Amino acid sequence: MIDSRLITLRVFARCGTVGATAELTGYSPSAVSAQLRELQRALGMQLLTKDGRGVRLTATGRHLVAGSDSLVAAWESLRAAALEAGDQVQSHLGLGGFSTAAARLLAPLAATLRSTRPLLEVQVLEANPSRCFDLLVAERIDLAVIVAMQSDTHVEDDPRFEQTALLDDPLDVIVPSDHRLASRETVTLEELASEPWITEAAGSTYHSLFTAAFTAVGVTPRIAHEAVEWETQIAFVGAGLGVGLLPRLAPLHSAENVVRLRITGKGSPARRIVAAVRKGSITSPLIQESLGILQVNANRIVTARPEDDL
Amino acid sequence: MIDSRLITLRVFARCGTVGATAELTGYSPSAVSAQLRELQRALGMQLLTKDGRGVRLTATGRHLVAGSDSLVAAWESLRAAALEAGDQVQSHLGLGGFSTAAARLLAPLAATLRSTRPLLEVQVLEANPSRCFDLLVAERIDLAVIVAMQSDTHVEDDPRFEQTALLDDPLDVIVPSDHRLASRETVTLEELASEPWITEAAGSTYHSLFTAAFTAVGVTPRIAHEAVEWETQIAFVGAGLGVGLLPRLAPLHSAENVVRLRITGKGSPARRIVAAVRKGSITSPLIQESLGILQVNANRIVTARPEDDL
DNA sequence: GTAACGGTGCACAATTAGTGCATGATCGAT
């Protein structure tokens, strides 16, 4: 209900270039350019200045964008209250989440919603956490599932978003099926201290989790190989190159020669997965229902017995 | 920046019928109907129900409209702040006021603004006070000049508007030029106690003012004739049918045989004229400037010597 | 200097939004 051109300006304020704004909002660059020009004309304000080969917000523009946070939140809140009062839900819901979340949490959610509310249009977008926040601002999605702390900025106190914890996704150990511990159900990190480890490159969020886990038990692991995708890591492990940590949410698929083991002991690491929505929309009935479904599914996945893992 | 269809809904909430909404907003009835239908579709809410031959807001609709007050106010406030911060003004200004105010206050204001800010589009609408509030809600005008207390509802605590007093418009006495007191500069109401009075019909705001003035001095006037328009009243007085009270703002035009006299004494009546704007917009630079100009002009008119009157 | 990047103007296309009239439904009056 807030003018779409103002939303576009807000996205621009986040990403700084017309091109990126176009990509995020789904418009063409010239459309974004025209929207911003038209917005300035309609408001009688100069919001942008040329800056090198790009454009930059003026002081007025920054003011407007900063103030629009509460406006957008107020609208979300109002919409949620009206929907709740009328016992109705919106007709469209956009969901966003990073790869494993999209696959294991959002896909089931979308399926459930599609069956319980046939005339609701659900759209799922896979996107990394940072992009999820962009998409929330751009109003392309209404709910995002992300890994806490994985976006650059502090989100907790951002006036644009609200978060609720969904689950702590524990990291399991994956070992080759012919590994000496492969028949165990649970292991401790200490038992694996001398193994060659496969992890992501230093600097990634996953890597921090990795080292934090070993620091907790006072062990320094030997990092043998690096992989970016879970699939790659699993393949490395399957090839006997070493062992690795895999979030419970990440499916093992049909990897025949790899076994997943639960970690016990005080070092048991986990990544916190949270749902984020635009501020004010948390009370929306459909958001509440979706969060509930996510919680149930998340708990089911985390507490599943090992043999149920894919 | 708030979606125009929501504005339309707000106007509908005020006046209750699609036709009246169309008239106020400047659309055709079918356009209003289509807008409201589209709004419901976009929000996924049922806002209206059939009610006899008309339509009526649902509970959801009332909720939405009530909550939208603060949303609109927040936007006005934000726009004002951004304009102020950027030392800029909007490109369009709509002014509304009742007949005499429009002629004596708004016309000069519009003229001043047109000369000082050539690229500002100014539009003036003559409308009675109640309609002025409708037009404010419909965003057809941004500033209204009205007679206080003359709209049915309590406006002081309405969350949609803010008011500032402009002037107390004193009532003068008009008498035929061959009247025994015609050469006087000032008179008291007591001196005119026995005159045949011309006033508006009982029940009108002007009539209440009229009786209040005489009550203050303990005199009961004899009401001989009734007129609705000032012009009519002036003509009656000119024809020697009696005397009347005329606001200082109301011009005497070229009435040759009528004289305007100031009233002295404790009974000197006045009507309070205030400017009203949408809540939040009071800090807008252009509104502030306009209010200043209105104040200056208003004071000049009220303090003008009698011979300067038209 | 040249290639890449980022933004904008323009012709054209697609979508949206508004008008005027006709229709239907309801209410009040004769």
Added chain:
DNA sequence: ATCGATCATGCACTAATTGTGCACCGTTAC
């Protein structure tokens, strides 16, 4: 009951808005 008045809405048509794709221009980096 019937007729006319009042209100809303659907429909065909039209006007306006909005978006796209491409070309072009200024800026930056190599």
